[in-house]
Amino acid sequence: MTVMRYTAEQKTETHKQIVDAASKEFRGKGLQGIGIADLMSQVGLTHGGFYAHFKDRDALVVEAVECAAMESFGRMNEVAKSAPQGKEVNAIIDIYLSPEHRDNFRYGCLLPAIAADIARQSDSVKGAFTESLQANMSGIAKYMPAKNSKDKLDQAMMLISSMAGAMLIARAINDSTLSNMLLDSVRSQLLNLYNSWGA
Numbered sequence: 001m002t003v004m005r006y007t008a009e010q011k012t013e014t015h016k017q018i019v020d021a022a023s024k025e026f027r028g029k030g031l032q033g034i035g036i037a038d039l040m041s042q043v044g045l046t047h048g049g050f051y052a053h054f055k056d057r058d059a060l061v062v063e064a065v066e067c068a069a070m071e072s073f074g075r076m077n078e079v080a081k082s083a084p085q086g087k088e089v090n091a092i093i094d095i096y097l098s099p100e101h102r103d104n105f106r107y108g109c110l111l112p113a114i115a116a117d118i119a120r121q122s123d124s125v126k127g128a129f130t131e132s133l134q135a136n137m138s139g140i141a142k143y144m145p146a147k148n149s150k151d152k153l154d155q156a157m158m159l160i161s162s163m164a165g166a167m168l169i170a171r172a173i174n175d176s177t178l179s180n181m182l183l184d185s186v187r188s189q190l191l192n193l194y195n196s197w198g199a
Helices: 008-029 036-042 047-052 057-082 088-096 099-103 110-118 123-141 149-172 176-197
Strands: none
Touching (some): 008 036, 008 057, 008 110, 036 047, 057 123, 088 149
8 A cells, every 4th residue: 555645845835725724714703713623624634634734723823823914914015015105004094994804804904803812812822923913013114104213113003003993893893884984984084194194
């Protein structure tokens, strides 16, 4: 009988597929919304195969959080880079506080999707979240109009926190008209505030 052996490249690719699937499922359903067996079946593996890649569930959550952060903040950076000079933050605000983002949990920002879940997780998970957030805040800060790095970071933290909070509430509202009104209102207020920073 021939025993199939995975190459290192195959194992790496399978590992990436598991993390990618987890990052989307966790954002879509919460950290407790899908079990390991169901997650592994999505990538064509058994529950037992999980332990060839991760020592435990926390190890997967750590990598999924890092993956989700890189993906969601990376998207904001792409939007900023493609915007006209001086309009980078306007573009970030517009794309973030949109109905499309609100309705697309699996591919959206991890902050409104799972930050509340992460607050109840182990230190390793919270540590991964904290490191990812710090790194990505610094990336967004470069687009802020303040004159020094500390003030730029302060502005980025306020902006991201405000947008994430608005998105969290907008997703909880079951009245689409009211939810859209909330997004429009916060978008308008943040744009006015940002434009006043740059005045």
